[in-house]
Amino acid sequence: MGSRKTQLTVAVIGCGTLGTAIAAGILDPKDNKAYEIKRLVCTVGTESSQRRVETVFANHRSRLTVFTAEHNVSAVQEADVVLLAFKPFKRAEVFEVPGFKEALRDKVIISIMAGITTSELSRLSFGEQAVSKGEASLQSVRAMPNMAARIREAVTLYTSTPGTSKENIDFASWVFSQVGEAYPIPEKSFDICAVLVGCAGSLLLLAIDGLLDAAVAEGVRRPEVQNLVVNSAIGMMKLVPAGDHPGVLREKIASPGGCSIRALMELEKLGVRSAFTSAILAAAEKSKNMSSTR
Ligand SMILES: NC(=O)c1ccc[n+]([C@@H]2O[C@H](COP(=O)([O-])OP(=O)(O)OC[C@H]3O[C@@H](n4cnc5c(N)ncnc54)[C@H](OP(=O)(O)O)[C@@H]3O)[C@@H](O)[C@H]2O)c1
Structure with missing residues (x-):
């Protein structure tokens, strides 16, 4: 060329x-x-x-x-x-x-x-x-x-x-x-990075689905809040490439005695952070083995 x-x-x-x-x-x-x-x-x-x-x-x-x-x-x-x-x-x-x-x-x-x-x-x-x-x-x-x-x-x-x-x-x-x-x-880091860009989105969509279930449980219809939830998540995420460290940002949002810290504590109690890690590691393992599965 x-x-x-x-x-x-x-x-x-x-x-x-x-x-x-x-x-x-x-x-x-x-x-x-x-x-x-x-x-x-x-x-x-x-x-x-x-x-x-x-x-x-x-x-x-x-x-x-x-x-x-x-x-x-x-x-x-x-x-x-x-x-x-x-x-x-x-x-x-x-x-x-x-x-x-x-x-x-x-x-x-x-x-x-x-x-x-x-x-x-x-x-x-x-x-x-x-x-x-x-x-x-x-x-x-x-x-x-x-x-x-x-x-x-x-x-x-x-x-x-x-x-x-x-x-x-x-x-x-x-x-x-x-x-x-x-x-x-x-190529040596391809499997883990590939599942992070290829599959992580589906995990985050599952999280969105869970958030919307809470709205439904409180009597609000899913379509009424779906875009509000997704767009607020997109906006928050964009703060990271704009320069905010994810951990610091999470701490800033969770004010003392507030609602966010309660929600975060609940997720930690349920092991959500390590569940995400395990899910991605399982996907990377699958990716590593795919070439040898004929
Ligand atoms: N989906 C994702 O998010 C994602 C992300 C990264 C990479 N990938 C990779 O991207 C590739 C495509 O994924 P996709 O989601 O686009 O799948 P897809 O929508 O199922 O597309 C596969 C296409 O292949 C056609 N096809 C089936 N047999 C064929 C043959 N013998 N010769 C030529 N074409 C044939 C299918 O036609 P018919 O439908 O008419 O059978 C279909 O149009 C996969 O290898 C996947 O691993 C996917």
Whole structure:
């Protein structure tokens, strides 16, 4: 990829929730200085998903093709960059299709499959033997975005296979910067950091659900307070990147003899803090083992 605006064909293999969000980001980028998506080829599992993607991107019809999975190989063949965005458990099925691995050989691969390491990507693409003999060389980036990509507010972590060029890593970073913020991270800390950005949101949503139950118990309807609760939580959280330490902030909010300290003491009594820690550690453990579960 050169220093002038680079025109690229991108294939999204598995254009589901996240694939669609990322495709929307690069088709209509916030930063259009360096790259332009000349063509986007998407694949999905079913015809109903094919219609969904065609409808979502109706405005980009002239540079978009949506296929079902039987066309994964030709989609990859057409592309400069391939985004692997199907579910990790599907990987053997997708990679075992004759011609798929071969089609990937000279492409830049970006994988968002949770728990799939860059070595597993090399193994899938070249086979065990080639990897152990050091004959596998992939230009690939492993990334972990989150669902907020749908509103372009994701945090994405990424790492790359050794030997991946700076320009290819820069492109991957650009892709995820179109749907939020992108941060490079070493692969050794990927599992814990990935679950923090990928799963922690669902834990916090569970907390929100519990808070809303209290409103209902006190006779207030959930929809009346849902956005108030969520928006006040978002506002409070934003104080942290603005410079407030979370622990200090919590102490400031909990005034002597007040309501907040009572609520916090209740949560500590119920072991909520260590429950969050255990939940994330369990998720990180699962992430570490996913590449070896075939
Ligand atoms: N969800 C998250 O918050 C999150 C966060 C970080 C990373 N991830 C990772 O992102 C990836 C996508 O997650 P998602 O939530 O977007 O899943 P999703 O909505 O289920 O999307 C998966 C897509 O793959 C398609 N598909 C199924 N079989 C296929 C095949 N053989 N070839 C090509 N496409 C096929 C599905 O089509 P049909 O629906 O028609 O079968 C669907 O469009 C996963 O690997 C996940 O680990 C997810």
